[in-house]
Amino acid sequence: MKKERIVIKIGSSSLTSTGGGLSQTKLLEFVEAAAALHQDGHQVVLISSGAVAAGFSGLKYPARPVTLAGKQAAAAVGQGRLMQAYTEAFRHYQIETGQILLTRDNFSNKSQYQNAYSTLTELLQRGVVPIINENDSIAVDELTFGDNDMLSALVGGLIHAECLMIITDINGIYDSNPKTNPNAKRYHFLSEIEDEQLEQAGDSGSAVGTGGMKSKLQAAKIALSLGLRAFIGKTEGPSSFQDILAGKGDGTYIGFPGRFVLNSKKQWLALHSRSAGELIVDDGARTALLQKGGSLLPAGVLDVHGRFERAAVVEVKDDRGSVIGIGQVNMSAFEIMDIKGKSSQEAVELTETKRAEVIHRDEWVPAEKERKSQ
Ligand SMILES: Nc1ncnc2c1ncn2[C@@H]1O[C@H](COP(=O)(O)OP(=O)(O)O)[C@@H](O)[C@H]1O
Numbered sequence: 001m002k003k004e005r006i007v008i009k010i011g012s013s014s015l016t017s018t019g020g021g022l023s024q025t026k027l028l029e030f031v032e033a034a035a036a037l038h039q040d041g042h043q044v045v046l047i048s049s050g051a052v053a054a055g056f057s058g059l060k061y062p063a064r065p066v067t068l069a070g071k072q073a074a075a076a077v078g079q080g081r082l083m084q085a086y087t088e089a090f091r092h093y094q095i096e097t098g099q100i101l102l103t104r105d106n107f108s109n110k111s112q113y114q115n116a117y118s119t120l121t122e123l124l125q126r127g128v129v130p131i132i133n134e135n136d137s138i139a140v141d142e143l144t145f146g147d148n149d150m151l152s153a154l155v156g157g158l159i160h161a162e163c164l165m166i167i168t169d170i171n172g173i174y175d176s177n178p179k180t181n182p183n184a185k186r187y188h189f190l191s192e193i194e195d196e197q198l199e200q201a202g203d204s205g206s207a208v209g210t211g212g213m214k215s216k217l218q219a220a221k222i223a224l225s226l227g228l229r230a231f232i233g234k235t236e237g238p239s240s241f242q243d244i245l246a247g248k249g250d251g252t253y254i255g256f257p258g259r260f261v262l263n264s265k266k267q268w269l270a271l272h273s274r275s276a277g278e279l280i281v282d283d284g285a286r287t288a289l290l291q292k293g294g295s296l297l298p299a300g301v302l303d304v305h306g307r308f309e310r311a312a313v314v315e316v317k318d319d320r321g322s323v324i325g326i327g328q329v330n331m332s333a334f335e336i337m338d339i340k341g342k343s344s345q346e347a348v349e350l351t352e353t354k355r356a357e358v359i360h361r362d363e364w365v366p367a368e369k370e371r372k373s374q
């Protein structure tokens, strides 16, 4: 059997007891199933929710806190309990665990992104099961992943995993929320996530969940674009993760990895970078970038917006204002202003780097809507 790198996301609704605290029994079941995958030779990464759910009762909150400060306080108490429970449970199978807490910022900061990659790769190569969660005590509202569903997809892309399993309290994606519509029909397989499924997905069905089905579908969509296949569903028993891998999971299988698979540099550009300005380009440049896989040359640049230095990330728009992609520039905004519209030969003379490409094709990624049409 092919040894795979597998990311397993376990939601709060699957880890907590009816009272909202951490269910040791459920956690042990997941650990047993993960250990079985590990013993089959697969590399396993757990994205585990449950810190807020595990911690709020210890702070005497009557239910899961809704304020940011309340969630952060509960997570600060619960994360330790969660990690201790995992470490003790995996030790039973002679498997080491390692805790990694992430915020959205870690993905946007290129060196932190690369550090996270090398740490996770080293842990996996040494047979460790990394346990990852959002760093709730640090993340602030506008910087959070929103939920661990998206975090699990991004980690899957970061470590070039083959498979993402999103474990929840429902056995798959339905055409409407089965908890409110008894006639809802389950999808057994989706080749990709269409707008139709996103519209059919409602919010969280559990008192402790954050993401709801919509966030799981959005995460699955990102995972496919990063080259993973995905599963969303429920698990039962010690062989449940192996069953999912064998196509016998109780849930919905989501398709074939995205046609346009981003390599790690382009992945960072597409999903994590923040643009410092804009370049407006003509149709000739648009064709070169989107159809011919070329670089952006000065002759095609019509205008420059923003003040940015060499190596900054900028959005590229056509002259109708439509974003066609994002890329890392080889020269500053001022230099580009000097050479826009000029031939490459003239540009080489005028720029400090003596390079003509404003954006090299390897430092460029088309906008998602353009990738779809490729
Ligand atoms: N179309 C749908 N298909 C399946 N479940 C749905 C759908 N729309 C809403 N849901 C709800 O989403 C819930 C799962 O999301 P959530 O409560 O956040 O779980 P978790 O804690 O695992 O992230 C399910 O319990 C279900 O009630």
Ligand SMILES: N[C@@H](CCC(=O)OP(=O)(O)O)C(=O)O
Binding pocket: 010, 011, 012, 013, 048, 049, 050, 051, 052, 053, 075, 133, 134, 136, 146, 147, 148, 149, 208, 209, 210, 211, 212
């Ligand atoms: N970091 C939070 C995760 C919240 C979250 O995404 O919950 P869920 O939607 O149940 O996966 C926690 O540990 O409670």
